[in-house]
Amino acid sequence: MSITLGQHRIEGGLFLAPMAGVTDAAFRSLCRSYGADYAVSEMLAADASLRHTRKSRQRLIFSDDDCPRAVQILGADPALLADAFDWVCDQGAQVVDFNMGCPAKKVCNVACGSALMRDEKQAAAIIEALGKVSAARAVPVTLKCRTGWDDSHTNAVTIAKMAQDAGFAMVTVHGRSRAGGYTSAVNYSTIAEVVRAVDIPVVANGDITDANRAAAVLKFTKAAALMIGRGALGRPWVFQQIRQSLETGECSPISMKQKVQTVLKHWALHHAHYDAAVATLSFRKHLLWYLADFEDFARYKAQLCSAKNSQEQYGLLVDWFSLKGWM
Ligand SMILES: Cc1cc2nc3c(=O)[nH]c(=O)nc-3n(C[C@H](O)[C@H](O)[C@H](O)COP(=O)(O)O)c2cc1C
Structure with missing residues (x-):
């Protein structure tokens, strides 16, 4: 399994999910030492007035294990997001990920994160703007989204196609709608549909916590990679265990x-x-x-x-x- 993002090649398909307040450079580094093949920063607001807060500065600290250095941005305005893209590249980002999945009320109330999935026109404008700045900077852009706003509005395929057409290099689908929060059953069928609909690599995310689930999700969705979030909390060794199990069928316990x-x-x-x-x-x-x-x-x-x-x-x-x- 390997994925190419612009000039970067990611060997292996076990990714750490971005988690605000958790996946700082320290935790990313620890997970990389246990075999996570790729990790994105915690989300960073596109709003320029927030760039110099302690939180934002902290989120732009990279470790030597961050290769490539991937930074996630969040926002609702195409011009501000294009500017934020430029800015994070100046700060060292080598891949920029766009957050279209955050379900938090304070994020959705300002039309950011997963709220964009119910406003396809605005989503298209942002995706187009980010695609352009990605081409101009020669820095790959990727997307992280959910299945849709709610279960009667599943539009991850439409959004992923938009991203592909705009030159995005990869899309991650968290297999829940915004309404599903973090607890509804994960809809792996929609992830599989996205895999069939686009040619860019698709990363499957949602409730992957052990090797059995990882193997089943890979087989069912045919995703190019798996992204693990809460399964790594207090268990950064989960990447090592899943890899060992996928490769050998065995899983050594951690002493x-x-x-x-x-x-x-x-x-x-x-x-x-x-x-x-x-x-x-x-x-x-x-x-x-x-x-x-x-x-x-x-x-x-x-x-x-x-x-x-x-x-x-x-x-x-x-x-x-x-x-x-x-x-
Ligand atoms: C504490 C926490 C913080 C999160 N922060 C982000 C974030 O900054 N950006 C993002 O795209 N997703 C964020 N997520 C969502 C995860 O990346 C992931 O999509 C979600 O947890 C589902 O994966 P899991 O079932 O493996 O945990 C966060 C999730 C949690 C639990």
Whole structure:
């Protein structure tokens, strides 16, 4: 499996999904070390007035593992988005992804994200504008969308064809409508329809959490690649396990020692990425995902979550892991 995006070649078809607040350069790097073949940044608002906020600057930090450096942009206005495309390229982006899938109310209320799927005219204007700037900059543009606005308006095929005609290099389809949020059954049939309808690579996304599901989705949709989101939360090794299983039919469990090393490695990468005060707080969610099924977590949870600074958080983790003989 390999995919070509302009001058970039992605070997392998297991991608990490962009997740705002999660897939920063630290987490992307960790997932790449476990075999994720491609990862896109968290979404970045096209609005120029937001470019210099701490959040935006943080989202434009890349690691050496980001090859190519793919940045996702979000917006509703073709001219502003074209300008944002140019700007993120100046900041180092080598691929630009356009978000037409975010279901959040505050995003859809300003006609961005998945709201564009119910306004095909505006979607077409944006896609055309991004296609032009992509050609002018020689930087590939890709699209991430849902199946449609709701289940009676499934138009991913129309949107994907628009993208292909405008020169987009790849489309990812999250197999739910906006109305389906993150919990409705994933509609892999629509993903398969998109695969049949366009010649550019299509990436299948939605509820792919293990090797069985990965194999079934690949077989059913014939997608060029799979994108994994929530299945990687607290389990960055999922890429290694799925790859091993797809290639050999076997899946080695991750040892406790390796899990513990991964948590500590992530802690270090995370703290190198954020200021110490921000990092202590923002690492909590990762701890909750990693440690939920660790023995005795209930006893340590409150203490770990109340750590006042990075040293205390790290010390508590190491004490617990050592006490249990996991490191
Ligand atoms: C916390 C969180 C943040 C997300 N942020 C983004 C984002 O910034 N851009 C985007 O295109 N999708 C975003 N998504 C959607 C995911 O990329 C993915 O499409 C969705 O979670 C379905 O895949 P999954 O079932 O493997 O999780 C986000 C999802 C979650 C759970």
